[in-house]
Amino acid sequence: xxxxxxxxxxxxxxxxxxxxxxxxxxxxxxxxxxxxxxxxxxxxxxxxxxxxxxxxxxxxxxxxxxxxxxxxxxxxxxxxxxxxxxxxxxxxxxxxxxxxxxxxxxxxxxxxxxxxxxxxxx
Numbered sequence: 377x378x379x380x381x382x383x384x385x386x387x388x389x390x391x392x393x394x395x396x397x398x399x400x401x402x403x404x405x406x407x408x409x410x411x412x413x414x415x416x417x418x419x420x421x422x423x424x425x426x427x428x429x430x431x432x433x434x435x436x437x438x439x440x441x442x443x444x445x446x447x448x449x450x451x452x453x454x455x456x457x458x459x460x461x462x463x464x465x466x467x468x469x470x471x472x473x474x475x476x477x478x479x480x481x482x483x484x485x486x487x488x489x490x491x492x493x494x495x496x497x498x
Contacts, residue, residue, distance in 0.1 A: 393420040394471045400424040409488040413448035450475040
């Protein structure tokens with residue numbers, strides 16, 4: 377990642393913004409489920425990954441133009457740039473928490489994941 381703002385940080389990253397919650401905003405509202413979670417590095421929106429049925433993280437990028445997401449999975453700190461289709465193994469630290477709670481299952485959330493969830497990954 378490179379900075380287009382000099383010493384102000386990386387364009388598209390606001391390290392002070394906390395995540396919007398512990399799960400995908402849209403899936404939570406609709407009673408849906410997700411496979412993995414992604415966090416918008418600019419506004420903190422939590423959306424589900426492209427392996428999830430609804431792909432809300434990508435939809436958020438298309439709606440807002442916010443290009444950078446960070447994994448919101450425990451133990452992961454990589455970034456993805458939707459604008460350039462580039463993976464970054466590391467990047468700036470964001471406001472805590474860095475992931476969904478470890479006790480939250482993957483896929484999740486508990487009680488809403490269908491028994492045949494793995495079939496949707498094909």
